[in-house]
Amino acid sequence: MLHPIIQSFKGGLIVSCQALEGEPFFGSDYMARFALSAEMGKAVGIRANTPQDIAAIKVVTKLPLIGLWKKDYVGSDVYITPTLKEVEGVIAAGADIVAMDATRCDRPGGIKLSDLVKEIREKYQVLLMADVSTVEEGVEAEKLGFDLISTTLSGYTAHSPQSEEPDIQLIADLSQRVKIPVLAEGRIHSPEQALQSLRAGAYAVVIGGAITRPHSITKKYTDAILQYESVTKS
Numbered sequence: 001m002l003h004p005i006i007q008s009f010k011g012g013l014i015v016s017c018q019a020l021e022g023e024p025f026f027g028s029d030y031m032a033r034f035a036l037s038a039e040m041g042k043a044v045g046i047r048a049n050t051p052q053d054i055a056a057i058k059v060v061t062k063l064p065l066i067g068l069w070k071k072d073y074v075g076s077d078v079y080i081t082p083t084l085k086e087v088e089g090v091i092a093a094g095a096d097i098v099a100m101d102a103t104r105c106d107r108p109g110g111i112k113l114s115d116l117v118k119e120i121r122e123k124y125q126v127l128l129m130a131d132v133s134t135v136e137e138g139v140e141a142e143k144l145g146f147d148l149i150s151t152t153l154s155g156y157t158a159h160s161p162q163s164e165e166p167d168i169q170l171i172a173d174l175s176q177r178v179k180i181p182v183l184a185e186g187r188i189h190s191p192e193q194a195l196q197s198l199r200a201g202a203y204a205v206v207i208g209g210a211i212t213r214p215h216s217i218t219k220k221y222t223d224a225i226l227q228y229e230s231v232t233k234s
């Protein structure tokens with residue numbers, strides 16, 4: 001039986017409320033406001049980065065929260081909740097689900113994903129989401145005991161297809177291959193692409209930039225206008 005929190009995601013939209021240092025909306029207050037906006041817009045969940053943002057969002061909404069903590073480690077490409085330290089920070093901040101990199105990339109300190117999952121399971125009762133970039137990684141994540149999978153990292157590992165579009169093929173293939181829910185995440189930029197993901201078998205859809213990164217939304221329009229001007233002037 002699926003956990004009630006996971007069941008509450010079925011067929012719905014989860015809004016990823018994230019801003020990195022240097023972006024105009026960087027700051028937990030802004031993220032809390034985006035989360036509130038997501039709730040007003042009938043989202044079923046929030047995805048958020050850092051213990052500070054998670055804690056601030058928990059104050060304003062009761063929506064289930066998928067937490068992660070991006071951290072760079074020298075010599076490793078894994079940056080989404082890479083070690084037990086970040087996992088513990090996310091849990092302490094009150095996340096309902098911890099999202100973590102479950103790709104085959106080398107982890108900080110040479111730690112194996114299987115050992116990390118085992119340690120988390122021994123110490124904590126928390127739901128775990130596997131951020132993957134390929135079908136094989138998703139299949140492995142299910143074997144390791146993750147509760148759900150997200151296609152988050154397709155296009156962000158060297159061994160996955162590089163594209164501007166959402167990886168609908170991965171969503172479809174993974175949904176066929178695993179029994180646990182598969183969330184569609186990454187570069188979903190329109191309601192039509194969200195529906196395409198659900199039709200391909202996604203349990204729910206996660207959208208970030210298209211809703212919570214105003215500078216990149218602006219750029220979509222300015223790029224289109226610039227292209228139009230260059231064509232009409234030539």
Ligand SMILES: CC(=O)N[C@H](C=O)[C@@H](O)[C@H](O)[C@H](O)COP(=O)(O)O
Pocket residue numbers: 016018068152153156185186187188206207208209210
């Ligand atoms: C690759 C990576 O680090 N993705 C991050 C994962 O938490 C976020 O920066 C994305 O915003 C999120 O996955 C949603 O995707 P999109 O913003 O494309 O809708």
